[in-house]
Amino acid sequence: MNNTVFDHLHSEGLLSDESFKKIKQRQSSPLFSVHWELKTALYTGVLLLSTGLGILVYKNIDSIGHQVVLAFIAVLCAGCLGWCNKNKKPFSFAKVESPNSLFDYVLLLGVLSFLSLIGYLQVQYGVFGDKYGLATFLPMVVLFFFAYYFDHIGVLTLAITNLAIWMGVTVTPKDLLEHANFNNEKFIYTYLLLGCLLLVAGWATNYYGIKKHFAFSYHHYGVHVTFIALLSGYFFYDYGLSFIWLSCLAVLTWFIFKDAYRKRSFYFLLLCVLYNYIAFSGLIIRSVIKVAESEGFYLISLYFVSSGFGLIIFLTNLNRKLKSNDHLQ
Amino acid sequence: MIIYNKTWLSNLLLIREVEKQYHAGLVSDDELRNIKRAYPIGFYTPGFLARVGMFLLTVVISVFSSSFLSLVFAEARIVEYYGWFIFLGIIHYVILEKMVRVNHHYRSGVDDALLWIFAGLFAGSFYWAVESSSEQYLLASGFVFLLCLFLTIRFSDILMSLVAYLSALAFVFFAWQKTGAFGLATMPFLLMTFSGLSYVIAKRYENKDITRFYTNNFLILQVISLITFYISGNYYAVKELNDMLNGTVSETIPLAWFFWLWTIFLPFIYIGLGIRNRNRVLLRSGLLLLVAAVLTFRYYYHLMPLEQALSLGGIILLGLSVWVTKYLHTPRKGFTAAEVKTQREFELLNLESLAIADTFSAAVEPVAEEGTSFGGGRFGGGGASGGY
Structure with missing residues (x-):
């Protein structure tokens, strides 16, 4: 089929003579690249x-x-x-x-x-x-x-x-899962500090224009580490105190979401959505358990089903707005 | 049989071909835009990341709505039978058909999740039903094969075709096992024949017009059948499987020389054929299986300690690849070391850097020391692992 596609497009006038000739020439002497193997x-x-x-x-x-x-x-x-x-x-x-x-x-x-x-x-x-x-x-x-x-x-x-x-501390996902210990206040604050440091580094990289293509790496680790630190702080402390962490999370989300939207980066938008979903679901579960213990599971199921639908619609809309920009960055 | 709109699928294939040339710089922006307008695609296909997010959310919805339903009906005591899970599976399938036919989802994450949950529920219920039978593995692998074959044909899902192939292989295995000692002795050859035939069929139908919507399925089929073709005759696989099934601990196996030859030389044959025929599937499978060959050899013959083997292997590998890079600096015989430019180059670089961080610092473990605030931690992320 491959061979006829371009003949067909050419005869329909959708492909100029010049492009058609270039493609034909390339197809007649294809180069086999072993770049990725090497x-x-x-x-x-x-x-x-x-x-x-x-x-x-x-x-x-x-x-x-x-x-x-x-x-x-x-x-x-x-x-x-x-x-x-x-x-x-x-x-x-x-x-x-x-x-x-x-x-x-x-x-x-x-x-x-x-x-x-x-x-x-x-x-x-x-x-x-x-x-x-x-x-x-x-x-x-x-x-x-x-x-x-x-x-x-x-x-x-x-x-x-x-x-x-x-x-x-460590930042690679594997080590985070294997070794990290979030039941320790010192760890949580260290992670928080590290995350903020990386976020600032990412911001400064862009602002001062020093090796701008490095910004992604800083921002990537910064976002993950800060969100994880805030989430573990949120789950570590009791119900009342945890609201301080939740509000920090909201503030951080606001900045990262705004920045990601401006840069049309679906990756960071998705991270914001998923981390906040975890935090918000945690809040709902904790609240429901406090209020209604016996019917709790029904309410929680209803919450997850409806919030899941809501988020899918939200993501669909978001994705449509950023249609051509769905990539890391 | 395929569920998707065939015109859109054809248009999608056509546009992918054009986009390849576009990324290589042979087609202009205007031409691409006009072609896209002339060949519209009505599918809903978000980007990869949105697909991941929607997949996760669909799983969340499915888990909680299923458990909600189960809780509601728990009183009626119908939840404890496999029939209930078949029922849940049917609901998932109906929603899947609706999402694809009415809402035109195509690889959106929603359809992927529903497809796999449905397959899991059906396969699980079936196994539950036949669990007590003496032929349960044979029946289960046969059922999974038929189920996945149907879903592959209907949704042309690549992973589904992989599972279909593997379950077919398992079915052949369990069926032949029934023939007793003769079956066990001839098993490697039967599996080789099965894999070889599958490869030939997959290769033949790769570019046929009637299977044009399944090109990728046939491609993955080629890869997996090449791999199982090798494993069928791999010395380790044959010996250990024999021991496991007979309950013995053997020193060696009959025809050991044959299986050793197979283990060592087949990857080279793959690579050689791949280079001669410009066949990437063969070339990459060969390179991958070369690793398996080295590992198999090392398992039985310790010529040198691990760290020496690693260093030596690294030096050989580096030397070879540097030599090939230099050799192909200017393209020779249709081969080039240069990259075929794609749009996603920058992204791949970022992904690669994340992989570097993950592989090279894996062995390092920070140590919490009370009293010092930033004192913990051992040495930086070198490859230097081992307990020091």
């Missing part, structure tokens, strides 16, 4: 090598071999970063395109082996002594520096996760 292979290679080396160092810590491994990692790190420095395009506060896809992965390998190196130096020689804060602070700063210097979003997200680690 990218996946590079990514897997970096993953395997950095993991393997990381374990290798710790396993051989008491033998003579670990010096060799350490030297290898140092050479690898220096080699990768040096190569990237030589091949990078000049620095700019705007977006700098990476010279080629190889560049991104070599940089990633260099940065990861740097982290292994720092970690090893601390464990073996105690370079940072008992100042554990410094031992996580330094890699974070270096990561942020590399992210901006080489213009690499992947390194930036690594830096953001390291910022969280320095503050004593």
Whole structure:
């Protein structure tokens, strides 16, 4: 069918002679791109090598071999970063395109082996002594520096996760689910602080025009972390006190919703809707249980069915307004 | 048989073809707009994210309205039988048909959710009904196959066709198992034959005119049949399955050499054929199964410790891909390492960065230390895992 589609469109006059000729020419000599296969292979290679080396160092810590491994990692790190420095395009506060896809992965390998190196130096020689804060602070700063210097979003997200680690929490979804402990006031406030910090960073990135394409990463983590912190605060405290958290949530939603609507980003609108739905449903359930215990489940079911319908209609309308802009960003 | 408006479906296929050329820069904005106007699509298809949101909300509505109904009828004591769940399933199906036919939903999240809840309710009730029978697995896999086949034909859902294929494979497996020791011994070859035939059929009908609305279903069928073709003869799968079914612990299996050859060389054959025929399905399946081959080999033969194997594998993989990238720097023999430009490039970059954060910091666990406010935490998100 593919072959006749364009003949058909051409004969109907919907496709100009020029476009038709270009398409025919391309179809007669199709290029088979192995771009994504190569990218996946590079990514897997970096993953395997950095993991393997990381374990290798710790396993051989008491033998003579670990010096060799350490030297290898140092050479690898220096080699990768040096190569990237030589091949990078000049620095700019705007977006700098990476010279080629190889560049991104070599940089990633260099940065990861740097982290292994720092970690090893601390464990073996105690370079940072008992100042554990410094031992996580330094890699974070270096990561942020590399992210901006080489213009690499992947390194930036690594830096953001390291910022969280320095503050004593995690941000990746998997770790949030596995390790995070929200029954602890200190955690909730740390998350809240981290989230606000990231939101401000995202805002400042746009406002001052420094690497504007980094704003998404800040905003993405900021929105999730802040919402989760506010929600856990809301569920942590008793009925009366929780209203303070609920009002904070409402204020935050207002800002993020307005911003997302202006930027026509359906992703953040959807996040606002879903997180608020969780909060509001929590409020309904808590209130219903307080008032009517026996018929509670009927009321709650009715609430979920009607609110579900309402939200679907709301999302449909929202999506129609932003029709062509449904993407991350 | 297909539920959707066929003219709209054809228009959708046509516009996707044109959009591919548009993203490659061969069709102008005006042309695309005119073509879209000349070939209208009346489906309601929101973007991917809206689809996810509506899917979740539909599940919420379904769960609560079903439990509400069940509570209301709990007094009448009809809720405790599978008939009740069949009844709920029928309600879901009726709403699904209505949403698709009257409201023209097409991959909107609402229809996806209803489709899967219906299938789950029906399959679950059926299994409940035949649970006590001695042939329950055979019956259940047969029923799931028929159900999913029907839903695939009616809604051309890709995942549904995947489940249909897997249940058909399970049906063949359980049926052949009934023949006893002979059945067990010949099982790998039967499954190979079944998978191979499925691949040939899927390949043949991929681009036929009568199956033009099912192109993606046939594509996924090719992928899964290639994978099951490999697994049928994979040494680990054959040996462990044999042991499990016979209740034995064997040192080796008959025809071990054959299965080892199959395990190691089939991925290379896939990759080779994929490159020769410019077939992406074969190429990618081959690359994926190569990982399975390495893992199988490592399971039985420990040539070196894990970390050395990882490092060595990483170096080989990096070396190879760097070499191929350099080799294809200028296109050769119809291959190129360059990207075919798409509109969503920026988005993919963001997704990739999130994946980096998730994979490379997975092993790091922050430690709460009382007394110090920002002191906790171990080393940064390097690949350095292991207990240190």
